Amino acid sequence: MSVSGTINLIWLEGQDCAGCTISTKQASNPTLIDVLVGTIPALGEIRLVFHPTLMPDWGEDAAKVLVDAADGKYDPFVLVLEGAIPDESKAVGGVFCVVGEVGERILKLEDVVRDLSKRCAAAVALGSCASFGGIPHGSPNPTGARGLLDFLGKDWKSGLGLPVVCVPGCPPRPDNIIQALGSLVLVARGVTPVPELDEWHRPKFLYGYTAHELCPICGFYAEGKDAHAFGELGCLGGIGCKGIITNCNASTSWTDGYGGCTRTGVPCFGCADPNFPDPPTSPFFAKAPAMAFVKETFAGNWGHFKMGLARLKRRKI
Ligand code: SF4
Ligand code: SF4
Numbered sequence: 001m002s003v004s005g006t007i008n009l010i011w012l013e014g015q016d017c018a019g020c021t022i023s024t025k026q027a028s029n030p031t032l033i034d035v036l037v038g039t040i041p042a043l044g045e046i047r048l049v050f051h052p053t054l055m056p057d058w059g060e061d062a063a064k065v066l067v068d069a070a071d072g073k074y075d076p077f078v079l080v081l082e083g084a085i086p087d088e089s090k091a092v093g094g095v096f097c098v099v100g101e102v103g104e105r106i107l108k109l110e111d112v113v114r115d116l117s118k119r120c121a122a123a124v125a126l127g128s129c130a131s132f133g134g135i136p137h138g139s140p141n142p143t144g145a146r147g148l149l150d151f152l153g154k155d156w157k158s159g160l161g162l163p164v165v166c167v168p169g170c171p172p173r174p175d176n177i178i179q180a181l182g183s184l185v186l187v188a189r190g191v192t193p194v195p196e197l198d199e200w201h202r203p204k205f206l207y208g209y210t211a212h213e214l215c216p217i218c219g220f221y222a223e224g225k226d227a228h229a230f231g232e233l234g235c236l237g238g239i240g241c242k243g244i245i246t247n248c249n250a251s252t253s254w255t256d257g258y259g260g261c262t263r264t265g266v267p268c269f270g271c272a273d274p275n276f277p278d279p280p281t282s283p284f285f286a287k288a289p290a291m292a293f294v295k296e297t298f299a300g301n302w303g304h305f306k307m308g309l310a311r312l313k314r315r316k317i
């Protein structure tokens with residue numbers, strides 16, 4: 001099945017800080033504007049019909065979009081969730097998360113997500129909170145926060161037959177957001193096949209490697225040169241880097257070739273990991289589990305040995 005006309009985006013914010021939205025606005029390859037004004041012909045027309053932080057409408061006019069969407073007025077649409085979903089059955093004498101009001105009706109996030117999930121073409125969990133619960137889900141998790149993957153289940157399928165797609169990070173790298181959303185629009189248009197997902201429903205083309213494998217300062221690790229304090233040149237593993245246990249490409253650069261966590265001297269704190277912010281990603285400045293480094297050392301030694309042997313052979317030109 002492929003979609004030819006306008007594809008609408010309905011972007012909800014639950015238990016979040018709007019950091020994923022800010023990150024989205026920093027995307028460079030392509031930019032959010034490129035996507036929305038049609039600079040990329042294969043994407044076709046995309047309309048952002050609901051976004052609590054970016055849309056000009058407010059109050060009941062804005063909330064009505066959600067009610068109409070549940071009735072089919074905005075089909076086909078991609079549901080984007082930023083932020084975790086609290087468990088309203090744990091709210092005593094109140095409500096944890098409301099996304100709007102229409103007349104006397106209070107729109108709880110939990111109900112809106114459930115209603116929209118019944119007709120969305122695809123559903124994307126943006127950021128670690130929406131993917132796996134993230135910071136609101138951290139122990140002792142008083143609101144029963146969970147991500148979209150837990151809420152809808154690993155077997156859930158969208159109108160296009162797709163599972164929940166997770167784009168974790170706190171926030172995710174800007175280009176990861178746009179490229180993940182863009183790839184799903186291309187799937188909906190029938191241009192590209194469904195991207196391969198890993199066991200945590202992350203697109204492998206974005207999350208297929210650890211921050212350590214992609215780390216631009218991994219040469220220090222190979223040389224055994226550790227940084228012992230912030231600002232010192234060296235591998236950051238001794239001051240808490242969790243890159244060795246975290247699948248993320250943000251260590252390479254943050255946006256447009258600039259920034260990047262370990263590249264700028266910041267130890268990875270595992271914000272894209274499904275366990276974040278609980279152990280083993282925390283305490284943030286404690287070292288990653290030693291076993292991860294032991295395994296990496298054995299793999300690394302074997303890799304060095306193989307590379308050495310490969311260099312002994314003459315190259316045929
Ligand atoms: S431990 Fe961290 S800083 Fe050191 S090489 Fe791995 S990712 Fe880079
Ligand atoms: S490299 Fe680590 S800290 Fe940086 S965004 Fe990725 S998971 Fe988060």
